[in-house]
Amino acid sequence: MFEYGGILGLIILIADVWAIVNIMGSSASTGSKVLWTVIILVLPILGLIIWLFAGPRSGRV
Structure with missing residues (x-):
């Protein structure tokens, strides 16, 4: 019925x-x-999660 793979892929993108x-x-x-x-x-998914915890932050606070 619904295209969950397509929606999930779009969210990840x-x-x-x-x-x-x-x-x-x-x-x-x-x-x-x-x-x-x-x-x-x-x-894409694992890299995003790792970046959220350990990646560089923007100069804005």
Whole structure:
């Protein structure tokens, strides 16, 4: 009836794009930004969870 896989995939895609935008806006080094972006692209769900707990934060408070 409902396409849960498609909806869940869309939510994960939006969350990953949001995380990457936040990574690029952080004050971390370029190498760190690239590493975090690759982790999120290769491991979308796990990478997002790891980034939430250990990733670089944006300069805004």
